[in-house]
Amino acid sequence: MTLTHYLVLAAILFAIGATTVLLRRNAIIVFMGVELMLNSTNLLLVTFARMHGDLTGQVLAFFVMVVAAAEVVVGLGIIVSIFRTRRSASVDDVNLLKS
Amino acid sequence: MSTFVAPDIAWGPLVPVLVVLLAAVAGVLVEAFVPERLRRTVQLTLSLAALAGALVAVAVLWGDVRRTGGTDVLAGSLVVDGPALVLQGTVALLALLSVLLVADRVTGDEDAFAPTAAAVPGSDYEELARRRGLRQTEVFPLVLFATGGMMIFPATADLLTLFIALEVLSLPLYLLSGLARRRRLLSQEASMKYFLLGAFTSAIMLFGIALLYGYSGSIRFSEIAAATATPGGTDDLLLVGAVLLLVGLLFKVGAVPFHQWTPDVYQGAPTPVTGFMAACTKVAAFGALLRVVYGMLPGMRWDLEVVLWTVAILTMVVGTVAALVQTDVKRLLAYSSIAHAGFVLTGVVALDDSGITAVLFYLLAYGATTLGAFGLVALVRERGTRDGTDEPAVLGEATRLSQWAGLGRTHPALAVTFTLFLLSFAGIPLTAGFTGKFAVFSAAVAGGAWPLALVGVLASVAAGFFYVRIIVLLFFTEPAGSPAGADGTAVGEPAGGERVDGADGADGGDAPVASGVGGATAAGAAPLAAATADATAGPGTATADATAGPGTATATATATGTTVERGTTTVVPGEGLTVVAVAVCALLTVVLGVAPQPVLDAIGSVAVLLP
Numbered sequence A: 001m002t003l004t005h006y007l008v009l010a011a012i013l014f015a016i017g018a019t020t021v022l023l024r025r026n027a028i029i030v031f032m033g034v035e036l037m038l039n040s041t042n043l044l045l046v047t048f049a050r051m052h053g054d055l056t057g058q059v060l061a062f063f064v065m066v067v068a069a070a071e072v073v074v075g076l077g078i079i080v081s082i083f084r085t086r087r088s089a090s091v092d093d094v095n096l097l098k099s
Numbered sequence B: 001m002s003t004f005v006a007p008d009i010a011w012g013p014l015v016p017v018l019v020v021l022l023a024a025v026a027g028v029l030v031e032a033f034v035p036e037r038l039r040r041t042v043q044l045t046l047s048l049a050a051l052a053g054a055l056v057a058v059a060v061l062w063g064d065v066r067r068t069g070g071t072d073v074l075a076g077s078l079v080v081d082g083p084a085l086v087l088q089g090t091v092a093l094l095a096l097l098s099v100l101l102v103a104d105r106v107t108g109d110e111d112a113f114a115p116t117a118a119a120v121p122g123s124d125y126e127e128l129a130r131r132r133g134l135r136q137t138e139v140f141p142l143v144l145f146a147t148g149g150m151m152i153f154p155a156t157a158d159l160l161t162l163f164i165a166l167e168v169l170s171l172p173l174y175l176l177s178g179l180a181r182r183r184r185l186l187s188q189e190a191s192m193k194y195f196l197l198g199a200f201t202s203a204i205m206l207f208g209i210a211l212l213y214g215y216s217g218s219i220r221f222s223e224i225a226a227a228t229a230t231p232g233g234t235d236d237l238l239l240v241g242a243v244l245l246l247v248g249l250l251f252k253v254g255a256v257p258f259h260q261w262t263p264d265v266y267q268g269a270p271t272p273v274t275g276f277m278a279a280c281t282k283v284a285a286f287g288a289l290l291r292v293v294y295g296m297l298p299g300m301r302w303d304l305e306v307v308l309w310t311v312a313i314l315t316m317v318v319g320t321v322a323a324l325v326q327t328d329v330k331r332l333l334a335y336s337s338i339a340h341a342g343f344v345l346t347g348v349v350a351l352d353d354s355g356i357t358a359v360l361f362y363l364l365a366y367g368a369t370t371l372g373a374f375g376l377v378a379l380v381r382e383r384g385t386r387d388g389t390d391e392p393a394v395l396g397e398a399t400r401l402s403q404w405a406g407l408g409r410t411h412p413a414l415a416v417t418f419t420l421f422l423l424s425f426a427g428i429p430l431t432a433g434f435t436g437k438f439a440v441f442s443a444a445v446a447g448g449a450w451p452l453a454l455v456g457v458l459a460s461v462a463a464g465f466f467y468v469r470i471i472v473l474l475f476f477t478e479p480a481g482s483p484a485g486a487d488g489t490a491v492g493e494p495a496g497g498e499r500v501d502g503a504d505g506a507d508g509g510d511a512p513v514a515s516g517v518g519g520a521t522a523a524g525a526a527p528l529a530a531a532t533a534d535a536t537a538g539p540g541t542a543t544a545d546a547t548a549g550p551g552t553a554t555a556t557a558t559a560t561g562t563t564v565e566r567g568t569t570t571v572v573p574g575e576g577l578t579v580v581a582v583a584v585c586a587l588l589t590v591v592l593g594v595a596p597q598p599v600l601d602a603i604g605s606v607a608v609l610l611p
Helices: A003-023 A027-052 A056-086 B012-033 B036-068 B082-103 B124-132 B139-155 B159-177 B184-216 B221-229 B235-253 B261-268 B271-296 B298-324 B329-349 B353-379 B412-426 B432-446 B450-476 B483-492 B494-500 B502-518 B526-537 B577-594 B597-606
Strands: B071-073 B078-080 B380-385 B392-397 B569-571
Touching (some): A003 B184, A027 A056, A027 B184, A056 B184, B012 B078, B012 B082, B036 B082, B036 B139, B082 B353, B082 B597, B139 B271, B159 B235, B184 B235, B221 B271, B235 B271, B261 B271, B261 B329, B298 B329, B298 B450, B353 B380, B353 B432, B353 B597, B412 B577, B432 B577
């Protein structure tokens, strides 16, 4: 089990997250996809930190966690307000803005 | 165990950013501790003072930076050099004007934001909150936080700061776009689209950051640039990482193919916020892009040139072509902003030293123009009645282009100012837009990117067409519908859907116009004429010209035929704050167009990026 395995795992998780964002229809699930992408990046950062033998990557990972938490607050706020208006959190339903 | 060494922080160069962020924090405390009736005044004063303070701080730092070329602070996380200062000053100035737009209570006692954002649109609770005159003064700290992020963004020297600044500027903007008072469904939808796409691209960008860190073992731009000089075995990491990082930045500037959010969000967000986003975000994001492309990736020039050229050409072409077919003013300005992002990109891609000056100047000119244009959009309103009552009122913004027909005759001051901004967008000589375009295109030619300049000039000519079309619409077209037809339908039609429900609001918005134009001959009935007189009587007091100010409202003209002929579209003066902001923008547009040399020289004298 080399460090490269972790990199591959991170890439796979990132791809799963991105696919989730692009394919799923529920805003909450889409948002979970984004979170998965952020966390896979954390794994990548920590692995690189280990490979390079310095702490910068780990520090970055901490910042990413904080940012992810802040994003959850804002994002869920927006999604919940939309749900209360429309009784639906589907991203297909938000289609009023068109050219 | 090594001992902890406290970092040595040079606070001086940080002052512009610190002032804004501290004021934002203070604004949050104001929300908690200041009584409600004072809150708006306090917040407004605090915001204006902070942004003016930031401007002063930039001016004070200017001489030093000009002499020394700038310093890096916070152990190299942030650089305060010439371009950073210019961009911080630009952002602070434009944000100052945006705050005026945000604060203005355009219709009666109501500003552009929902009384309580938590209320479900159309609910009794919302109506109650409206009647009580509640307002969401949280918008001021949110704007300040976003401004703080935007001031850090172009001054970053490492990837971590870049990411944090991106989030600090984005998160408040996601919220602000969802707070519109009218057409709330559209606003919430814009907010959600912006948030989901923004979060997605920032995750992609973060992955790029991680790959660049993996490649070079450092997050400092200069060290990554040094690492790119010596080819190693992991060049794929570098290339993929750089492209992913650029995706994040290009999303923020609204470049094709990452532009899909722009028209939707610009249309749905409250107009003052749209102006703020269009002007300040673009300035900040291009600043960061400039630093990344010039500071971190010059070693990858040959690899990335293809990508950046393609994006620049696509952005100019798609932005222009899509703008040609728009029927909504805000959407049209959004596509125009995409096209302008393409023009600025030609200056960035040029990778020529004159490109930096050109881009900085263009951003200032474009920011002032676009902010003024959105400020005017906020003043042009529909007229109708409040839901369920016959009480006449000024409703939401009349953003349909057809509703703007003939404004040049009824409201010449507004139309002339808007024409000035359009001419500047089109790049007609003696406006700021011309100087900016000339500067970026000549930088592109100097950098050997003449095909880009050629496409840019062609796109400008094509864009000129639709700007002129609007000018024709303003001055040489009959106002939508003759008196009876237009007003008659307006009284019945938009009131129900307009204020409460975005879904109906979107459709209801064009209903009066369509029927006004078509049914002008049909609806000549006497009762309707009476209704017309009623509808105009009330808001007539508010139909002063943009420049006239509240004092000189045309109260006497209400019952006469002249007001009736104005149809469903009216122009409200607001409290004067918007008018002031627009006037400053117009002044900047003219001054930067007529006498750009001092500004160009001033920017040119400091336009050296510190590594």
